[in-house]
Amino acid sequence: MASRSVTLGIDLGTTSVKAALLGAAPGDPSEFVVLASCARAARAEVAAESSAAGPQGREQDVSRIIQALSECLAALPRQQLQNVKGIGVSGQMHGVMFWKTGQGCEWTEGGPTTVFEPRAVSHLITWQDGRCSSGFLASLPQPESHLNVATGFGCATIFWLLKNCPEFLKSYDAAGTIHDYVVAMLCGLPRPLMSDQNAASWGYFNTQSQSWNLEILKNSGFPTHLLPDIAEAGSVAGRTSHKWLEIPKGILNISTSVQLAASMPSGFQPAQTPDPTAPVTYFPYFGGTYLGVAASLNGGNVLATFVHMLAQWMADLGLEVEESAVYSRMIQAAVQQRDTCLTITPTVLGERHLPDELASVTRISSSDLSLGHVTRALCRGIVQNLHSMLPFQQLQEWGVERVMGSGSALSRNEVLKQEVQRAFPLPVSFGQDVDAALGAALVMLQRSLNQNES
Structure with a gap:
């Protein structure tokens, strides 16, 4: 197995963290083989940091999620980790967490257990969060987007915090999904970077212009400085700035995300006026296409x-x-x-x-x-x-x-x-329990193979 074709996929799910190593099949680089995989329960649910969230609040301890991630990677073969040339990252959509840039984690250097631990971070407020009532959502400005804004969506949660816990927001200068945070920490990014798929899942993002509704948000007093920069799903976010367990420094990272979904025909464009009663929503996919998604809250x-x-x-x-x-x-x-x-x-x-x-x-x-x-x-x-x-x-x-x-x-x-x-x-x-991680690794592997061919 040529070391150049080994990739790592990571999925930071709601209940578990998964990791998978993929490599090109011997004799046929167009095919892939699963070299190893692992899953760990996160057990990260905690009480909401704000009592105002009430029983509808759904939050997770970021430290527990990162601990589960470290345990997953530690269970993978060390030799294969040393050969990793690319990392793909996926995770639960819609949710939001906050951190201080430059202070979001602490690296423990040296030896085979080089890891990072969260510092100066908030809880992750997940997609299951129900603190934004129907009345509160109705009070928010209408987005310039084909997607509605719902409780559990990142921008809706930030609006709620702005109204109910404004001092909380002053403690941080960066925000993103849990996987945006991991990518930012691994690559030492000065600002969080978010895929267009995840941006659409936050609300107040126009998928045609690939931009946040900045004017609408600013006029409502929204802290737009917290919004991540945008990159196309599958693009390179950066390179690892530290050795991570057995994974060498300088490895490429990408961030992908996606839930019953079907790819739409080429050229499909969703109506730009959101329909709050529609059970299917359309999220950006790779290559300018869309996925039709039925995202049930009950599974x-x-x-x-x-x-x-x-x-x-x-x-x-x-x-x-x-x-x-x-x-x-x-x-x-x-x-x-x-x-x-x-x-x-x-x-x-x-x-x-x-x-x-x-x-x-x-x-x-x-x-x-x-x-x-x-x-x-x-x-x-x-x-x-x-x-x-x-x-x-x-x-x-x-x-x-x-x-x-x-x-x-x-x-x-x-x-x-x-x-x-x-x-x-x-x-x-x-498929397997680690399919999301396999998918993230496969995207990265395909990118690596395409680069080698060119």
Whole structure:
């Protein structure tokens, strides 16, 4: 394996951090092989830094995320890390964190454990954050964009902080997603750099002009100095400024990001007036194209809520059971229960196009109350909710011929896999838990191979 073709992909997800090493296949540089991969649970959820956020606040400890990232990389083969020539980075969209430029991390130099630790950073306020009420969002200026602004979007969160915690914002001079932060720290960037995909996910970004709505934001008192610079997804963000674990100094870094999504036909342009009731939104993709995205707020987190509820009920009855054991047992029960008449609408978090929608359970009968019935109905409801946002018929019209399922919720849940196959009568294939990291590494590998060919 020629060392020039080894690339590292990193995915900083909501619940876990993943890393993968890719290399060109021996004898065929157009193909790739997975050299190694690793995933670590982040366990980063913490209480909101501002009490004004209320119970709707959703924040994560950045130090825990970086710790999980370091553990992932430490588990990869040292020799392969030494051969890394490029790094691709992806992560959870919409969220925002803040830091002080030049002070955002501290490097521990020397030996095989050279790592960076966050300093002078805020919590990550995630895409799941619900502090921006419908009334508050209605008070914000109308964006010059084809995308609506929703709670959990970076710019909406900054507007909320400007109104409710203005002193908080004065402590920082840079902002970005969690993966923007990692790239900035690795490359020693004087200002954060954000892909156009992530900028669109923050709101107040025009994808045609590739620019922030600066005039609109300035007129509303928005701290525009916090906004990152913009780069096309897949472009080079910089080079590593330090040796990182076994990865040499001077390696290229790129930042990519992307959620049920289908690539739109070449030449497609979304309407420039946002439709707040539309379940599908359009985000920039590579090469000036767009992805049609049904970004449901109710997925694996709903299953986690159900598991926590069951564990809490048992604790109230004096029975202590690990949530991991509860999850395993309920999936086993649902695998045996192939069908049910019970119907669960799982929208406990609403949806961006239906923010006030709540969950419901209907068609309840005494014969459908087993754990298997309820879990099967819940998994089916999660998939059906997604299908209602982006139906099979729409996918057909767009020319979609195959469904590719990835992510931890699917990789660990046979029932969800069955329900996806039931809802989408197309060839369906399921990837690995580290697919997002593999995708980031693949983009970087393809870039490396193209450069070598030229």
